[in-house]
Amino acid sequence: MNITVIGTGYVGLVTAVCFADLGNRVIGIDVDIEKIKKLKNGESPIYEPGLTELLKKNLREGRLTFATNSKEAIKTSDIIYIAVGTPQDEDGSADLSYLITAVRYFASVIDHKVIIVNKSTVPVGTGNYLKKILLKENVSENLFAVVSNPEFLKEGTAVSDFMYPERVVIGSEDRDAIESIARLYEPLTKNIIKTDILSAEMIKYASNGFLATKISFINEIANICDRVGANVREVAYGMGLDSRIGDKFLNAGIGYGGSCFPKDTLALIDIGKKAGYDFQILESVVRVNENQKRLFFEKVKANFTELKNKNIAIWGLAFKDNTDDIRESPALNIIPWLVEAGANIYAYDPISIENAKRLLPEEVNYINDAYDTLKDKDCLLILTDWKEFKQVDFKKMKEYLKAPTIIDGRNLYKKDDLKKLGFTYIGMGI
Ligand SMILES: NC(=O)c1ccc[n+]([C@@H]2O[C@H](COP(=O)([O-])OP(=O)(O)OC[C@H]3O[C@@H](n4cnc5c(N)ncnc54)[C@H](O)[C@@H]3O)[C@@H](O)[C@H]2O)c1
Secondary structure, X not given: OEEEEEOOOHHHHHHHHHHHHOOOEEEEEOOOHHHHHHHHOOOOOOOXXXXXXXXXXXXXXXXXXXXXXXXXXXXXXXXXXXXXXXXXXXXXXXXXXXXXXXXXXHHOOOOOOEEEEEOOOOOOOHHHXXXXXXXXXXXXXXXXXXXXXXXXXXOOOHHHHHHOOOOEEEEOOOHHHHHHHHHHHOOOOOOEEEEOHHHHHHHHHHHXXXXXXHHHHHHHHHHXXXXXXXXXXXXXXXXXXXXXXXXXXXXXXXXXXXOOHHHHHHHXXXXXXXXXXXXXXXXXXXXXHHHHHHHHHHHHHHHOOOOOOOEEXXXXXXXXXXXXXXXXXXXXXXXXXXXXXXOEEEXXXXXXXXXXXXXXXXXXXXXXXXXXXXXXXXXXXXXXXXXXXXXXXXXXXXXXXXXXXXEEOOOOOXXXXXXXXXXXXXXXXX
């Protein structure tokens, strides 16, 4: 197939590279000139395990190209994938302006039948809205089909999530278009859900809303564990063995972040509101998530009589492990609160320091080595569950820290072990 992918961010780039690797001819389009320049040179603008290798291979083998101008590409495309951002608008709803701009841009050059596939996360009804825009732009009804094919990849494992999906959702009113898109995924999975466009759009939001709910639920259990002396890790293990519950997304901590859950929960609440329904559970989920960061900050405050001039080491700035993405990371709230309280911050993250510099207060000091960050500090705060923080040299940590205190927002260690080694260890519900 000849495929155009519009938007080469986390989702679009992975989509373009993986479809090329499956044997399609793919062109990735982006308005970001710097991004396209890098991509043409085989350099990935984002960190994603396995992505650079596949990018280079498919560029070399001629199946993958990149451009800032898509009009020529669209003339030879069978399928146009849209994977532009749909960020949160001021009122919590999804901002569709990038999507609308993209559609208007290619509408004028559609001169043969194309399937327009939306991969961006969009409010229920957006597919039908796109149809209206295309008709308004004088694209003939028989020259296009609109399909919703929401993406479920996770940053940090995006390439393998794409190549080995648990399910693929394809929604459209056009059966032929559904079958064409299904054929693209046939090498990857048997679990292809063919449905109507509105349900496909809703599956994405409902999935993210449910996952966020699981996180806020276990975080509230953790908060109660803190008060009654139970250990949330034991509790989650005991719950997770029940197959109706499952053991995923039951790690208590400082809450969810990233470019999806925060905006998608708010957008789903907004979708409900516009349809005349208050999504009460999800409203609480959002509130609990905001509060969780505050609770962590309160734990840090409680550890000191005064935060002013305390030297605090931070491990982890990204919203999760294995990504350089810091969008909506809890670190973006917690660190400014610490700075405001007069603490001196020394932060380390394996790969997201450059991204963090753009968003964190200028007072923050960045250190390029995890252990060096600890030297003479009054405590260590862990904000991201990076694998490299899980297996550490506790002896060295104790030697470097001025006070052997770890306040762990990701519950990486066992309290008893740390106690035996002479640390003060404070987690979330453990
Ligand atoms: N990041 C994830 O983990 C993830 C997972 C599933 C779904 N999603 C959804 O996928 C969509 C994209 O997310 P992302 O994280 O890849 O976003 P992103 O911000 O990383 O990338 C979006 C890209 O689109 C480009 N763009 C914007 N307008 C354009 C236009 N008119 N023409 C061409 N390019 C344009 C931007 O320059 C940017 O490179 C969102 O709706 C998001 O909710 C994201």
